[in-house]
Amino acid sequence: MTATTLKTVIGVMGPGKLDPASASDREILTSAYALGQEIAREGWVLLTGGRAAGVMEEASRGANEAGGIVLGILPDADTVNCSSFVSIAVPTAMGSARNNINILASHVVVTCGMGAGTASEAALAIKAGKNVIMLHPGDSAAAFFLELAAGQVKVAENVTSTVALIKSKLNLNG
Amino acid sequence: MTATTLKTVIGVMGPGKLDPASASDREILTSAYALGQEIAREGWVLLTGGRAAGVMEEASRGANEAGGIVLGILPDADTVNCSSFVSIAVPTAMGSARNNINILASHVVVTCGMGAGTASEAALAIKAGKNVIMLHPGDSAAAFFLELAAGQVKVAENVTSTVALIKSKLNLNG
Amino acid sequence: MTATTLKTVIGVMGPGKLDPASASDREILTSAYALGQEIAREGWVLLTGGRAAGVMEEASRGANEAGGIVLGILPDADTVNCSSFVSIAVPTAMGSARNNINILASHVVVTCGMGAGTASEAALAIKAGKNVIMLHPGDSAAAFFLELAAGQVKVAENVTSTVALIKSKLNLNG
Amino acid sequence: MTATTLKTVIGVMGPGKLDPASASDREILTSAYALGQEIAREGWVLLTGGRAAGVMEEASRGANEAGGIVLGILPDADTVNCSSFVSIAVPTAMGSARNNINILASHVVVTCGMGAGTASEAALAIKAGKNVIMLHPGDSAAAFFLELAAGQVKVAENVTSTVALIKSKLNLNG
Numbered sequence: 082m083t084a085t086t087l088k089t090v091i092g093v094m095g096p097g098k099l100d101p102a103s104a105s106d107r108e109i110l111t112s113a114y115a116l117g118q119e120i121a122r123e124g125w126v127l128l129t130g131g132r133a134a135g136v137m138e139e140a141s142r143g144a145n146e147a148g149g150i151v152l153g154i155l156p157d158a159d160t161v162n163c164s165s166f167v168s169i170a171v172p173t174a175m176g177s178a179r180n181n182i183n184i185l186a187s188h189v190v191v192t193c194g195m196g197a198g199t200a201s202e203a204a205l206a207i208k209a210g211k212n213v214i215m216l217h218p219g220d221s222a223a224a225f226f227l228e229l230a231a232g233q234v235k236v237a238e239n240v241t242s243t244v245a246l247i248k249s250k251l252n253l254n255g
Numbered sequence: 256m257t258a259t260t261l262k263t264v265i266g267v268m269g270p271g272k273l274d275p276a277s278a279s280d281r282e283i284l285t286s287a288y289a290l291g292q293e294i295a296r297e298g299w300v301l302l303t304g305g306r307a308a309g310v311m312e313e314a315s316r317g318a319n320e321a322g323g324i325v326l327g328i329l330p331d332a333d334t335v336n337c338s339s340f341v342s343i344a345v346p347t348a349m350g351s352a353r354n355n356i357n358i359l360a361s362h363v364v365v366t367c368g369m370g371a372g373t374a375s376e377a378a379l380a381i382k383a384g385k386n387v388i389m390l391h392p393g394d395s396a397a398a399f400f401l402e403l404a405a406g407q408v409k410v411a412e413n414v415t416s417t418v419a420l421i422k423s424k425l426n427l428n429g
Numbered sequence: 430m431t432a433t434t435l436k437t438v439i440g441v442m443g444p445g446k447l448d449p450a451s452a453s454d455r456e457i458l459t460s461a462y463a464l465g466q467e468i469a470r471e472g473w474v475l476l477t478g479g480r481a482a483g484v485m486e487e488a489s490r491g492a493n494e495a496g497g498i499v500l501g502i503l504p505d506a507d508t509v510n511c512s513s514f515v516s517i518a519v520p521t522a523m524g525s526a527r528n529n530i531n532i533l534a535s536h537v538v539v540t541c542g543m544g545a546g547t548a549s550e551a552a553l554a555i556k557a558g559k560n561v562i563m564l565h566p567g568d569s570a571a572a573f574f575l576e577l578a579a580g581q582v583k584v585a586e587n588v589t590s591t592v593a594l595i596k597s598k599l600n601l602n603g
Numbered sequence: 604m605t606a607t608t609l610k611t612v613i614g615v616m617g618p619g620k621l622d623p624a625s626a627s628d629r630e631i632l633t634s635a636y637a638l639g640q641e642i643a644r645e646g647w648v649l650l651t652g653g654r655a656a657g658v659m660e661e662a663s664r665g666a667n668e669a670g671g672i673v674l675g676i677l678p679d680a681d682t683v684n685c686s687s688f689v690s691i692a693v694p695t696a697m698g699s700a701r702n703n704i705n706i707l708a709s710h711v712v713v714t715c716g717m718g719a720g721t722a723s724e725a726a727l728a729i730k731a732g733k734n735v736i737m738l739h740p741g742d743s744a745a746a747f748f749l750e751l752a753a754g755q756v757k758v759a760e761n762v763t764s765t766v767a768l769i770k771s772k773l774n775l776n777g
Binding site (some may be wrong): 353371372 | 476523524525526527528529530543544545546548549552553555556567569570572573576577578
């Protein structure tokens with residue numbers, strides 16, 4: 082009934098294709114799960130790209146198991162490839178053009194790992210004036226995005242500092 | 256954790272510009288409010304176009320006051336014109352192209368009243384193979400859409416029969 | 430180098446699925462071909478939905494054979510299903526959400542025949558403030574769209590009167 | 604009438620905001636103009652983001668003055684901010700989500716200069732499997748995108764080598 086009705090939405094963006102046999106990919110997946118859990122525990126809605134793959138799946142699983150709401154903005158026209166941990170699915174049938182919606186619907190954007198889709202989301206977030214917190218970006222991505230928009234981009238050390246950064250950015254916006 | 260995690264989403268589409276001084280427009284707004292209430296009571300998520308205007312506003316208010324979740328898919332890049340009864344806002348910055356997302360994200364589409372935007376949503380729903388239930392469409396819209404897709408379109412008498420039709424369509428899909 | 434660089438774009442929208450065995454469908458296809466020809470002869474760019482099917486294909490063929498430029502705004506991510514008569518293809522990967530782009534990129538919108546996609550384009554055109562000229566709409570569509578927006582919709586008798594109506598609308602806009 | 608009807612489209616993506624008082628920005632604008640000219644001379648259609656600003660404007664001016672066709676895919680709903688050197692305007696009303704269309708409609712993507720929008724287009728191009736040629740990307744962008752997709756990304760020394768790279772990529776695709 083008031084502006085407080087509107088829930089805070091935190092987007093977690095990351096690669097769909099990760100290799101559980103790789104130690105660095107496992108670290109990304111573990112962080113995604115923990116991020117999902119923490120976001121749910123804070124009472125925020127988790128937004129992901131919705132698919133049952135990689136960072137999307139693990140973040141969604143974490144939030145779901147912590148009792149949170151998971152909003153999945155799918156590139157597809159239907160929910161065939163939707164994560165089973167998504168609570169509200171928004172099929173867009175727009176392919177990667179939906180990446181811009183992921184950004185606009187997130188109060189703060191977190192990237193977890195890095196890939197072409199994730200890079201597009203970081204860039205679109207900067208373009209849209211959003212704050213981006215990067216976890217496990219890799220050195221070259223961190224260097225590039227920090228140079229591109231130092232004021233909007235933070236590289237986080239771990240999940241705990243990511244959550245602290247989200248809170249500080251939400252206070253700035255609030 | 257299972258497919259039951261995914262919530263049922265019912266889209267209510269209708270004009271943003273209605274005149275409270277007109278008896279027929281007041282009837283549409285009253286139905287929108289009641290539809291929102293019933294959808295929330297059934298445990299479904301209400302999807303609207305998100306703006307604080309007309310059918311979107313009244314349906315959102317109804318669902319909000321009945322304790323439901325309201326998903327607002329906005330044509331805008333931000334939430335400046337978002338209804339205060341929306342719980343989760345998805346700004347798309349896509350203008351009327353977002354109408355197709357409204358359709359794809361709804362398990363069943365209800366139109367309440369009629370206008371150019373509403374007509375585009377009814378047509379896009381038919382194109383996408385969705386079921387459309389029309390409340391207060393007017394004679395010429397009812398005749399046109401029934402002729403276009405008799406198998407997908409039903410004209411409802413009132414809110415109660417609309418909810419009954421939604422249930423029958425959900426069972427068909429389920 | 431001046432504003433006159435910008436070419437006039439006329440959109441022709443119509444069903445992709447038509448049956449050459451049906452006399453009324455053949456009439457629609459014949460009109461689409463003639464419309465494409467006339468649009469090219471006037472020096473206008475023809476815009477279609479780009480696919481090698483129905484009204485899109487025949488209008489494109491007409492314009493191509495008359496030496497015109499055909500702009501195909503495809504719902505797909507690639508040109509696999511693109512008409513071979515398209516000169517410039519714009520794959521959007523947006524499905525039916527691309528219908529709104531068809532409308533916005535057209536100075537005047539012509540519908541030829543009627544279907545769910547065509548109806549969505551007529552409605553989106555009205556919503557966007559565009560003029561719509563309808564050829565072979567059928568009685569119920571004509572009645573509905575004329576009631577919806579009498580000032581923006583004209584039903585044309587034939588291709589010749591369609592072209593005359595396009596010219597009068599271009600002069601109003603010009 | 605055959606597949607040869609379809610014109611080759613080369614996208615040139617770059618910042619809209621550049622400072623003519625900066626020597627490095629002037630170099631980017633000069634390259635954009637020369638790229639537009641060369642693309643037109645090769646008989647290719649130039650695709651840009653359509654606006655009368657920065658790289659979009661200069662590339663369009665170059666192609667226009669060399670007699671070429673310029674396709675402007677605008678983020679806006681109308682042509683108010685369209686470059687006067689655009690021949691065919693496609694207003695999308697989709698904001699930055701139109702960046703994905705820029706990519707899908709280009710046979711080869713050239714970036715000239717670098718910014719958040721340009722970075723999103725490079726990333727979306729990689730995601731879509733397109734070849735990207737980067738002119739004046741800056742060191743950190745070059746390092747990042749080459750690491751992200753070495754097989755799809757080339758950094759060009761100048762306009763002449765950019766055109767040579769475009770030709771080699773078109774032959775690979777053809």
